[in-house]
Amino acid sequence: MRCALLTKVTIMELRITTIYILLLVLMSSTDANVPSKYAKQSVEWFQSEEGRRIADNVLTWQTPHGGFPKSRDTASKPYKGKSEDLHATFDNGATIDELRFLARAYSATNEPRYKQGFLKGLSHILEAQYPTGGWPQFYPPSKSYHRHITFNDDVMARILGLLQDVSESSDYQFLKTENRAKVEAAVTKGIDCILRTQIKQNGKLTAWCAQHDEKTLEPAWGRSYEPPSISGAESVDVVRLLMSLEEPTPEIIAAIEGSVEWFRSVATNGIRQERFTNADGQDDKRIVTDPDAGPLWARFYELGSNRPIFLDRDSVFRYSLSEIGQERRTGYAYYGSWASRLLTDEYPRWRVKHKLTKE
Template sequence: MIARRGLLIAVALTAMLASPVLAQSTPEWNDGITRQAPAWYASAEARAMADSVVAHQSPEGGWPKNTSLAVPPDVAPVDERSKNTFDNDGTTLPMAFLARVIAAGERPANRAAFDRGLDYTLAAQSPSGGWPQFYPLRPGYYSQITYNDDAMVRIMVLLREIAEGSGSYRFVDADRRARAGAAVEKGIQSMLATQVRQNGVLTVWCAQHDERTLEPAWARAFEPPSLSGNESVGITRFLMSIPDPSPEVIAAVEGAVRWFEANAVRGIRLQPITAPDGQPDLQVVADPEAPPLWARFYDLETNRPIFLGRDSVVHDALSQIERERRMGYRYYGDRPAALLRDDYPAWRRRVGLS
């Protein structure tokens, strides 16, 4: 009886281990690809994915966005409009992934692709210290200093890790590490120079700045020159992460935090609804108990939240723009909340301000 029970348990365990529900699935191509167990990067699966990533690299050295690099280009063709970009994890994510595969076991083709990607990223930095959305440069807003969706912040984080030569980046040669470090320092100066001042008082940043004048600039029709309650958080966090901040960096952080505190939108919340035509919609409703929100765009002079649809007309309320934009773009968010609650007090303690 005992032997039979043992046999039944063994059969059950074998079935469980073979079950597709319990088997480890192949990681998808997103930012989670850099957070796998270290041993996985030495696996045949990871190396095959690395070969696919290399195949997607452009002749210029960059990678596309909105494309699964986990499968070869002949399986996932790249839209020409998506090539050579830092937007939506383009270029930075494939470099971070390749670095982990290289660190798990040297592969010459992966190393060559990483080096080309790093050279490409360094070449893309503008004389004023920022990075564009696409490189080689394209006409229009694509060539501006792009903080939108944290594009430049992701570049700066990657380059700083490379410059430090820590973790997965120990293999990078000394010359490239030094160039990466110099690019980070130049990027920090660009961040400080683009921080918007109101009557001499430091505030926050626009989602994109002119690469020559450094002034806030237009991007898409609904993305005006404005103060960003979203992208400014990533920039502030990066400045907080500098180990030994200069007085200028400290002033930039303090100015941004004061602006976030002063421009929280209180007493409202976003309520998903069904419109009379049966379609989903979004409504702003009064709620004195709601946690604070911040607008995506604030007027450069008055600090009032502004809302634009595809017609580029400025409105004072989310309800005044078209439903397609209300549902398809995040005009309100709470991203500064954790910065103010957790990051800022910890930063002040670390730098000896409290």
């Protein structure tokens, strides 16, 4: 009786702890992009006492290397610890959002410290680019999977999106000609990296892995449940980035067309995900039949076969969401409608814009 009671108490404590951790994660992800909420404020706002206070707060979170940490509210309050204790990254929009914000702050106020903060961060990004054209998840890179060219969480797409804006937008007119030339060269090298990492199967261009080896450019492992594969999620923003280029070359057009064809070929129809409470009383996910459901894409597709694959932390390939454990089923996005808007709206408009012949 006592053992049963202790077991129930332990389970209850575990559930409370899990809920607490989930709340912290949600709070962190909400805070992570705080500067992006302010980046489009008016000139008057940036010149106001509140605008200057927030810009000054952001500067306190900049690391000695020039980047910013993720999952931290870098706007609401100043950082009061040691700057060397902060870990800069490009993951989850970190560094990119802060630099966009600082550029707007300087454009509105002409305050030198905001310009200096932006230039320090820009130098960090340019220094972090590999000779092969990609970026690691953070810099200096570790010896682990973080060192790989990172498409995961849209790192490559976000960095190149910022650099494109730096070379084109009026918000960055304060950049000297030599800095602008460096940025344009980095964009060219980055786009070339994207074209060279696009996975080809049976002579056809498909999409990208969530991470590629920084030297060989081959698909690479991320975490234990993120295998070399073709990503149905991260590849979407890579295509959007390529479609944003004003004068696409034949190679870029071919890359876009190939990926769109691949997205169409691997879409799954007639099913949807739903959350439910399983027999152990846990929040869970399952796939159910639904003829009215929109298309879904898997997070990972097996190289060669294009079969959706699902992994637990044991790194074993499985071919159904139900075959992995509840922890990974609910703790990771294995299915999503990621490519829907790309295929139904953005891609057709891109073709019209560039006067491409009808499909």
